[in-house]
Amino acid sequence: MQPQPRPRPQTPKPNGQDHQHPVLAAISRRRSIRDYTAAEVTEEALREIVRAGTWAxxxxxxxxxxxxxxxxxxxxxxxxELTKYRRIVLSAPALIAVFLDRDAMYDQVKDHQAAGACLQNMLLAAEALGLGAVWLGQILQNKEQVRQLLEVEQKHDLMAVVALGHPAPGEQRAQRKPLEEFILKSI
Amino acid sequence: MQPQPRPRPQTPKPNGQDHQHPVLAAISRRRSIRDYTAAEVTEEALREIVRAGTWAxxxxxxxxxxxxxxxxxxxxxxxxELTKYRRIVLSAPALIAVFLDRDAMYDQVKDHQAAGACLQNMLLAAEALGLGAVWLGQILQNKEQVRQLLEVEQKHDLMAVVALGHPAPGEQRAQRKPLEEFILKSI
Structure with missing residues (x-):
């Protein structure tokens, strides 16, 4: 599979987006992608993305x-039909539903955090493969229906659905507050 | 002309570690690092790691x-003294405590997932900067004492402590179950 990183912006951006290091650059360049072309996503790509998730x-x-x-x-x-982000799901040629196996869980907070770490790896991997992805959480409102639709055992608890596709042309933006607002103190 | 099947990797390594793409390689190469040299970690490096976290x-x-x-x-x-991983914390020249601001939270599960995504970015960023890191969760058993020690407002809920340093020489291992055990189905 040929990774197709999206072109980097020419002009250095604020918020440290002008990294030389490919991993730091990828982390700050990643955006939620909600518009896709009609091109299909291979099963191989989905497996690569899941594999990255499991390295969390x-x-x-x-x-x-x-x-x-x-x-x-x-x-x-x-x-x-199970989310208000109907349009995104209809546009995406592939989706990955992420569950936690309650039989494998040991601590609610830490397992939910682990799911988040897994999802972040998946988003970074999708971008590395030239795909666009968005983490859909609102669909958890109907998580029981999702589980039944996918015919998955009751012990599996839906964490999120990731929509995936080849990014449609268009600018993607993201906003973050200044770093100082997040650092409570340095001692 | 016969259609040419896409070439498969000659000698696939276990666990997908044979990636050419730097981000996929970094994701599968990252390990929890628990032994550090005495070399200090700069505040600048810590800020870079936190910045990566905030891009989750x-x-x-x-x-x-x-x-x-x-x-x-x-x-x-x-x-x-607040964790059974005392030795790791004593060995680490730097630590980052990650909290959630309860005033900013909107959904317990999703906010805990977001903390996990943030932490994963931090671990990947640490590795990109040549540092080693480990996500410490057991210390949550004493999260109230950690909060008081750090003199942080009560509205902040401890999610994890990341220990950081320059990796000491030595092999790091990690084990993951086969991918097939995680994929419930492909439809």
Missing amino acids: PSGINNQPWRFVLIRDEQTRKQLA | PSGINNQPWRFVLIRDEQTRKQLA
């Missing part, structure tokens, strides 16, 4: 994450 | 994360 750390290395890879059109259409 | 996505972009950067020896020694 988890408490006591319990690796509680489980995944459903979705490219089937009918399933995508049905999923779209 | 958060639900409704609430950016609920807050940080305390710790290099002061006395504080590190006191923190070490």
Whole structure:
């Protein structure tokens, strides 16, 4: 699979986006991508993204994450009806539903954090593969219906759905508060 | 002309560590580093790591994360007494305590996930800067004492402490289950 990183902006941006290091650059360049071309996403790419997710750390290395890879059109259409972000889901040629296996969980807070770390790896991996992705959380309002639609065992708790596709042309923006607002103190 | 099947990797390494792409390689190469040399970690490096953390996505972009950067020896020694991983904390020349600001939170599960995404960015950034890091969660057992020691407002909820330093020589290992155990289905 040929990684296709998106071109970097020419002019250095504020907020440290002008990194020379590829990983730091990727972290600050990543954006939620909500518009996709019609080009399909291969199963191989989805597996690569999931694999990156599984390299996240988890408490006591319990690796509680489980995944459903979705490219089937009918399933995508049905999923779209379960979120207010219907348009994004309809536009995305692939989706990955991320669950936690309750049998593997050991601590609610830490397992939810691990799911977040896993999702972040997935988003970075998608970008590295030249894809665009967005983490959909609002669909958790209907997580039981999602689980039933995907015919997944009851012990699996939906954490998020990631929508994926080849980015449609267009500028992506993101805003972050100044760093100083996040640093409570330095001692 | 026969259609040419795409070439497969000649000698695939286990766990996807044979990536050409720097970001995918960094994700699968990252390890929890628990032994450090005596070399100090600059405040600038800590700020770069925190900045990477803040580029994580958060639900409704609430950016609920807050940080305390710790290099002061006395504080590190006191923190070490609040976890069974005393040895790691004593060995680390720098620590970053990650909190969520309850005033900024909007959904417990999603905010904890966002903290996890933030922490994963921090771990990847540390590695990119040539540092070693480990995410310490066990210290949450004493999160109230940590908050008081760091003299942080009560509204801040400790999510984790990251220990950081220059990696001491030695092999780092990590184990992950086979990918197939995580993929419930592909549809």
